[in-house]
Amino acid sequence: MNPRTLNRQSMTHWVLICARLMxxxxxxxxxxxxxxxxxxxxxxxxxxxxxxEAKLLELTNDSTPGEVLxxxxxxxxxxxxxxxxxxxxxxxxxxxxxxxxxxxxxLTQLEGALDKGLVAVMELGAAEPGxxxxxxxxxxxxxxxxxxxxxxxxxxGALEKAQxxxxxxxxxxxxMLARKGRASYLGERSVGHQDPGAASTALIIxxxxxxxxxxxxxxQALRGEG
Amino acid sequence: MTxxxxxxxxxxxxxxxxxxxxxxxxxxxxxxxxPTFLSRRHRKSGKVALISGGGSGHEPLHxxxxxxxxLDGACPGQVFTSPTPDQMLRAGETLExxxxxxFIVKNYSGDVMNFEMASExxxxxxxxxxxxxxxxxxxxxxxGRRGVMGTVIVEKVLGALAEEGADLGTLxxxxxxxxxxMASMGVAITSCTVPAAGRPTFxxxxxEIEVGVGIHGEPGRRRDVLRPAAELVQELMDALLEELSPxxxxxxxxxxxxxxxxxxxxxxxxxxxxxxxxxxxxxxLERSLVGNYTTALDMAGASITLCLLDxxxxxxxxxxxxxxxxxxxx
Numbered sequence: 128m129n130p131r132t133l134n135r136q137s138m139t140h141w142v143l144i145c146a147r148l149m150x151x152x153x154x155x156x157x158x159x160x161x162x163x164x165x166x167x168x169x170x171x172x173x174x175x176x177x178x179x180e181a182k183l184l185e186l187t188n189d190s191t192p193g194e195v196l197x198x199x200x201x202x203x204x205x206x207x208x209x210x211x212x213x214x215x216x217x218x219x220x221x222x223x224x225x226x227x228x229x230x231x232x233x234l235t236q237l238e239g240a241l242d243k244g245l246v247a248v249m250e251l252g253a254a255e256p257g258x259x260x261x262x263x264x265x266x267x268x269x270x271x272x273x274x275x276x277x278x279x280x281x282x283x284g285a286l287e288k289a290q291x292x293x294x295x296x297x298x299x300x301x302x303m304l305a306r307k308g309r310a311s312y313l314g315e316r317s318v319g320h321q322d323p324g325a326a327s328t329a330l331i332i333x334x335x336x337x338x339x340x341x342x343x344x345x346x347q348a349l350r351g352e353g
Numbered sequence: 354m355t356x357x358x359x360x361x362x363x364x365x366x367x368x369x370x371x372x373x374x375x376x377x378x379x380x381x382x383x384x385x386x387x388p389t390f391l392s393r394r395h396r397k398s399g400k401v402a403l404i405s406g407g408g409s410g411h412e413p414l415h416x417x418x419x420x421x422x423x424l425d426g427a428c429p430g431q432v433f434t435s436p437t438p439d440q441m442l443r444a445g446e447t448l449e450x451x452x453x454x455x456f457i458v459k460n461y462s463g464d465v466m467n468f469e470m471a472s473e474x475x476x477x478x479x480x481x482x483x484x485x486x487x488x489x490x491x492x493x494x495x496x497g498r499r500g501v502m503g504t505v506i507v508e509k510v511l512g513a514l515a516e517e518g519a520d521l522g523t524l525x526x527x528x529x530x531x532x533x534x535m536a537s538m539g540v541a542i543t544s545c546t547v548p549a550a551g552r553p554t555f556x557x558x559x560x561e562i563e564v565g566v567g568i569h570g571e572p573g574r575r576r577d578v579l580r581p582a583a584e585l586v587q588e589l590m591d592a593l594l595e596e597l598s599p600x601x602x603x604x605x606x607x608x609x610x611x612x613x614x615x616x617x618x619x620x621x622x623x624x625x626x627x628x629x630x631x632x633x634x635x636x637x638l639e640r641s642l643v644g645n646y647t648t649a650l651d652m653a654g655a656s657i658t659l660c661l662l663d664x665x666x667x668x669x670x671x672x673x674x675x676x677x678x679x680x681x682x683x
Binding site: 157161162163164165166167169170171174204205206207208209210211212213214251252253306307308309311312313314316 | 363388408430431432433434435436437438439461462463466467470490494495496499547549550552554555567569570571572573574575
C-alpha cells in the first residue's frame with residue numbers, strides 16, 4: 128500500500144478504530160455529557176460506530192473509499208439518533224460522496240472531501256467555530272490538513288497534525304459559552320466544561336491518524352480472525 | 354455493581370420496556386420493529402395521521418398517547434436520544450391513509466434534524482408542528498425554547514381535530530394558534546439516572562433544587578435553595594404569567610406534571626398553590642390535569658403548564674380520547 132494514499136482498507140480501518148476508541152472512551156464521553164448534557168453521548172457514539180463496523184462487513188473488495196464512508200454515514204444516521212446521528216451522518220456521507228470513484232485517495236483529495244464534510248455539518252447544525260460544538264474540533268483538523276498541503280509533509284504527518292489540532296480544539300471548548308445544542312440551555316454554566324461532541328470528534332480524527340500509522344490486519348480483522 | 358433499577362441489562366432496557374408496554378395495551382397499540390415504532394390499532398381511513406416521537410424516558414410521552422382522539426403513531430428513540438429518520442419514515446408509510454401525515458416535534462436540535470430528514474425523504478404528504486412551550490430559558494437563544502409538557506396539549510387538541518377530519522392546513526393553523534397560549538416551567542429536587550450512564554446525571558445537595566430544569570435530566574436555568582412549595586410555585590407562575598399576559602377573567606387550563614419520582618400528594622400541593630395564584634389574579638381555572646405525563650425517568654420534580662383557553666381549545670380538550678395515559682368521553 129502506498130503510504131501517500133488511502134484506500135478502501137484505510138477507510139475501513141479508520142471506522143474500526145473509531146468504534147474501538149468510542150468503546151474505550153464511552154465512560155469519559157458520558158461524564159462530559161453529564162456535566163453539560165443528558166449523559167447519552169458515550170452510549171450513542173459507541174452504538175453508532177459499532178453498527179458501522181458491523182455494516183462494513185457487507186462491503187465487497189471492489190468498493191471505493193468513498194463508498195465505505197457513505198455507508199458509514201448512512202449507518203450512523205440510523206443508529207446514533209439525537210443530534211450526533213444526522214451531524215456525523217452528514218460529515219461521512221458528504222466526505223464519501225466528494226471522494227467520487229477514486230480507489231486511492233491522496234492528501235489533497237482527502238482534505239478537499241473533509242472540507243466539504245465540514246461545510247455540510249456546519250450548514251445542518253447552523254454552528255460556527257466558537258459555538259462550543261464538534262465544529263470546534265473538526266474545523267481546526269481540516270485547517271491543519273490544508274496547511275500541510277504543498278509543504279513536504281507526509282500523509283501520516285499531516286494526519287498527525289490534524290489529530291493534534293482536533294485535540295487542542297476540543298480542549299479549547301472548555302472555556303466557551305455553549306450556543307448550540309443541549310449545552311446551550313445551561314448558559315454560563317456550560318463554561319468550564321469540555322464539549323462532549325468536540326471530544327468525540329477528536330477521537331474520530333485520532334482514529335484517522337492511527338488508521339494509517341498502525342498496521343491493518345486486512346479483512347481478517349473484520350471477520351474476527353487473525 | 355448492579356444499578357438499582359428494574360432492568361435486565363442496559364442493552365435490552367428499551368426493547369424490554371416497549372414489549373411490556375405493547376403487551377399491556379395490546380387493545381390499543383401494535384409494536385413494530387426494525388425500525389421501531391408503535392401504531393394505533395383503531396385506524397380511521399381518510400384522517401391525517403398524527404405521528405410524534407422522541408427519546409424514551411419520558412413515558413407516557415409519547416407512546417402512552419397513541420389511540421383514538423390523539424396520536425396514530427409514535428417513534429421511540431433510545432433513552433433521551435432522538436429517534437432516527439427511518440423510524441418516522443416507516444411509521445408514516447404505515448399510517449398514512451389518504452390525508453397525509455402531521456409530525457408533532459419537540460424543539461430539540463436532534464428531534465428537529467431527524468424529523469426533518471424523514472420529512473424530506475418521505476413520499477407521503479407531510480407537515481410539522483414544532484412545540485416550544487418551556488419558558489425557563491430566554492426565547493432569544495439560537496436554539497429556541499424546549500418542547501416539554503405543552504406537547505401533550507398539542508397532541509390532544511390536534512388529535513381531536515384530526516379525528517373529526519381536519520386537514521393538514523387546519524391542523525397546522527391550530528398548532529400556530531396554541532403556540533402563544535401555552536407556557537411551562539419545571540423544577541427538580543433530584544436528578545435522574547440514565548441506564549447507559551449508571552449514575553445520576555447531576556447531584557443535588559439535600560437542600561438544593563434545580564430551577565428551570567428540562568426533561569432530559571440536564572441541569573436547568575440555575576441551582577437554588579429548596580423553599581416552601583408556595584414560594585416555588587409563585588416563582589414558576591410569575592414566569593408563566595409574564596409570558597402569557599392573560600387578560601383579567603381569562604380562562605385557563607392548569608397542569609401540574611410530575612417528572613416521575615414525585616408522589617401525587619406533592620403534585621397536589623403544588624396544584625393547590627398554583628390555583629390560589631390564579632384565584633388571586635382573577636383568572637378562571639376551567640380545566641386541570643395532575644399526574645406523570647412528561648417525565649424524566651426517576652427525577653423527583655414537577656413542571657407547571659398554563660394554557661389560555663378559548664371555546665375551540667376547550668372543545669378539543671374535552672373531546673373523547675382513548676389512550677393508555679388519557680381516557681375520557683369513551
